Amino acid sequence: MTGKLRQKTTAILLSVFLLTGAVMPGAMALEGRPLVQLRLNGSILVGDTPAYIDSNNRTMVPIRLVGESLGNVVDWNEQARTVRISRGDQVVGLTINSRQATVGGQVVTMDTEPVIVNNRTMVPLRFVMENLGARVIWDGATNTVDIWNQPRVERVVLTSDNVNLRQGAGTSFPRIETLPKNTRLTVVAQSGEWLEVRTESGKGGWVAGWLVQDLLVAAPDPGGVPDGVTTGPEVKRVEVTENVNLRAGPATTFTRLALLPKGTAMTVIGAKGDWLEVRLEDGKQGWVAGWLVTEVVTANPPAVPPVLPEKETPSEHGEPLRLAVVNSSVVNVRSGPDISFPLVTQVRSGQFLPVIGEQGDWYQVQMAEGKTGWIAGWLVSIRTLSTAARGDGHGRDPVNRADPLAGKIIVIDPGHGSIQPGNWSDPGAVGKNGLYERDVVMDISLRLRDILISRGATVILTRVGDTTLTLEGRAAIANDAGADVFVSVHANASTSRLLNGTTTYYYAPVGSPLEGQRADRQLLASLVQMEMVQAMGRRDAGIFEASFSVLRNTTMPSILAETAFISNPEEEALLGDPVFRAQAALGIAEGLAKYFAIKAEH
Amino acid sequence: MRGRKNISLLLAVALLLGVALSTSGCGVTKSLTSLKDRFAGKDSTPVVEVPPPENQLPVSHQGFSGETIKVTLYFADSTGSYLVPEERNIPKVVGLARATIQELINGPMPGSGLLPTIPAGVVLKDINIKPDGLAIVDFNKQLMLNHPGGSTAEKLTVYSIVNTLTKFPTVDRVQFLVEGQYVKTIAGHVDVSTVMGRNESLIKRAN
Numbered sequence A: 001m002t003g004k005l006r007q008k009t010t011a012i013l014l015s016v017f018l019l020t021g022a023v024m025p026g027a028m029a030l031e032g033r034p035l036v037q038l039r040l041n042g043s044i045l046v047g048d049t050p051a052y053i054d055s056n057n058r059t060m061v062p063i064r065l066v067g068e069s070l071g072n073v074v075d076w077n078e079q080a081r082t083v084r085i086s087r088g089d090q091v092v093g094l095t096i097n098s099r100q101a102t103v104g105g106q107v108v109t110m111d112t113e114p115v116i117v118n119n120r121t122m123v124p125l126r127f128v129m130e131n132l133g134a135r136v137i138w139d140g141a142t143n144t145v146d147i148w149n150q151p152r153v154e155r156v157v158l159t160s161d162n163v164n165l166r167q168g169a170g171t172s173f174p175r176i177e178t179l180p181k182n183t184r185l186t187v188v189a190q191s192g193e194w195l196e197v198r199t200e201s202g203k204g205g206w207v208a209g210w211l212v213q214d215l216l217v218a219a220p221d222p223g224g225v226p227d228g229v230t231t232g233p234e235v236k237r238v239e240v241t242e243n244v245n246l247r248a249g250p251a252t253t254f255t256r257l258a259l260l261p262k263g264t265a266m267t268v269i270g271a272k273g274d275w276l277e278v279r280l281e282d283g284k285q286g287w288v289a290g291w292l293v294t295e296v297v298t299a300n301p302p303a304v305p306p307v308l309p310e311k312e313t314p315s316e317h318g319e320p321l322r323l324a325v326v327n328s329s330v331v332n333v334r335s336g337p338d339i340s341f342p343l344v345t346q347v348r349s350g351q352f353l354p355v356i357g358e359q360g361d362w363y364q365v366q367m368a369e370g371k372t373g374w375i376a377g378w379l380v381s382i383r384t385l386s387t388a389a390r391g392d393g394h395g396r397d398p399v400n401r402a403d404p405l406a407g408k409i410i411v412i413d414p415g416h417g418s419i420q421p422g423n424w425s426d427p428g429a430v431g432k433n434g435l436y437e438r439d440v441v442m443d444i445s446l447r448l449r450d451i452l453i454s455r456g457a458t459v460i461l462t463r464v465g466d467t468t469l470t471l472e473g474r475a476a477i478a479n480d481a482g483a484d485v486f487v488s489v490h491a492n493a494s495t496s497r498l499l500n501g502t503t504t505y506y507y508a509p510v511g512s513p514l515e516g517q518r519a520d521r522q523l524l525a526s527l528v529q530m531e532m533v534q535a536m537g538r539r540d541a542g543i544f545e546a547s548f549s550v551l552r553n554t555t556m557p558s559i560l561a562e563t564a565f566i567s568n569p570e571e572e573a574l575l576g577d578p579v580f581r582a583q584a585a586l587g588i589a590e591g592l593a594k595y596f597a598i599k600a601e602h
Numbered sequence B: 001m002r003g004r005k006n007i008s009l010l011l012a013v014a015l016l017l018g019v020a021l022s023t024s025g026c027g028v029t030k031s032l033t034s035l036k037d038r039f040a041g042k043d044s045t046p047v048v049e050v051p052p053p054e055n056q057l058p059v060s061h062q063g064f065s066g067e068t069i070k071v072t073l074y075f076a077d078s079t080g081s082y083l084v085p086e087e088r089n090i091p092k093v094v095g096l097a098r099a100t101i102q103e104l105i106n107g108p109m110p111g112s113g114l115l116p117t118i119p120a121g122v123v124l125k126d127i128n129i130k131p132d133g134l135a136i137v138d139f140n141k142q143l144m145l146n147h148p149g150g151s152t153a154e155k156l157t158v159y160s161i162v163n164t165l166t167k168f169p170t171v172d173r174v175q176f177l178v179e180g181q182y183v184k185t186i187a188g189h190v191d192v193s194t195v196m197g198r199n200e201s202l203i204k205r206a207n
Ligand SMILES: [Zn+2]
Pocket: A415, A416, A428, A429, A437, A490, A491, A492, B150, B151, B188, B189
């Protein structure tokens, strides 16, 4: 174990004690206050001063954490006792012991105040982060605050000529310059239907969101992984350094499956944050804390150069296609089958990568845009695709030909988030613990998009933040794009808290203009329903026909997926879990793949 | 950035109202379910804010002949999945459709095990039955603002009204209005922009 790792281990252990409620010397001022666990983009965040809930029921965090770990710029004015926190051009100003704050220059009043505890400045997490554009989700079941600030670099391309790049979000703002069709832009922010973008020459400005289209992205920007988030250790065999709990999931909140005596050896098959998914000698699987294990040094790793695979893919020899499903939150793809090879890119949990070669414990995988690389076998699981679920094999791209999703245009409609008269955004259904349907379905939709793109589809989202589009407008996006399918993603609600399960809707009544698509729409709904139930493991509440606006107004096969009930406490907690949301996305993606595979055969 | 600023302001307003967005499990979080109410400037306790229109005052005072009539109301079953009919005797009045919708708003009989389908605070502002069988119903905005959301709940709200009205032989279709205006949807799923017919498939079959 390296010194750095041990240092981190101590810090983590410390906060684990704090989180489990043990009183630590030096934390006396926090005694009696409920402590909170923080997660950044799905990974547990550790600081030297714990987050706590103040008497105004606000989660308070050290300003250092807001700065360093959350990637914001913090300026502290000692004399005025003010803090200025910025992210890009968004600025929040706070004053110690004052409820007056500034957001983008406007004075607002908070319902709690920044304080100094044990010489540390503590600030209200949600107020700061939300005003800097992050999403903050409270999970009451586990006393966890989820912060989502990962810069999702959106690459778009202009769909028409002479698009004005303006100084602000609206046609009333002065024009900076006019851009030609097919100009590629990076989206940095959104306001209504307008996108703040950077051109490839670095020029910034705003363009109308309806004049752009999502560009295929190969993989997330490797620089996009924030500090403090581990990318999954690349060790294979580990043993525990003391008696350690084997748990059902990657946090201390998960059920204990077994107690592993010190020295127990195991194989690492996945990782999430600081937790490792492991398989014991007896085949039992579970999760252990990554800071309580040490790597087992094995014999010299193979020093032979990788055997480069044939140009042809295995599928051309009639062998079944294998897909590597990324298990760990962020996994490195390298140029060769060993950790000594340079990084090619990084891939995220839930991505599918076709396997084209194998060497030792490493798989060579095919990625979007013709790239290939090597990925550690213990950080992926391998799925063998039956021939039935595959495409016709007549595509031009040797990799994509295997995937029925390749080349399809898929419109994903994250439900709700519609700006209402009075300028508030429709949250959709709201769970008892404060989870918004609007936010949950956005997260599932983004995951679904990533999976579909990695499998060669072209994906268009009807909204990224909130939208002024009507429901008909959302359908029109798919109609105008000539989409192959339209998928609206929702979380359900009922007046009965007991009602739970997964449902998929379609609409194509006999006698209506949509009757001709009845078989296709039913097929699409049943396949996505089947795969969602398979992936999420919730009650199969069946498929239904309903006169939903987005289903009526789409001209191609369309469905509305109700993943789970946010009004049911158990399912609300699940929807708050990034792993469950990833399963929902995987289920929908698999259902779409099955649909296109069957359509390709007929 | 104007939109973002508005959202920030809204957030600040929500914070001022004491919406506990990041609370512990100290029981404050339950107020979140009524977030929409708060955005609409309402208190979290659902109350009827708008007094019923003049002509809606107690049905018994309005052309009541002393006779009663049996009407069929559709409420949600105990699981919140289906509609089930409840027969109720109400005074036979002029404007029977209005009185019937008012009964639907009042909710299921206590002890029936059924669940209401109309959100709290909803008022039927107007109802007009055309000779061709089209009933035009106009509700106040609480129908949208106080709706709990979810496609299952929205379907039951919409079709409890449509099915209750189309039980009258003089009604075969229903057009929704909210505050006198055509609307696209009540809670973001069901298309209520055009006339709606009866939905038998949502009614739970007695076994
Ligand atoms: Zn919804």
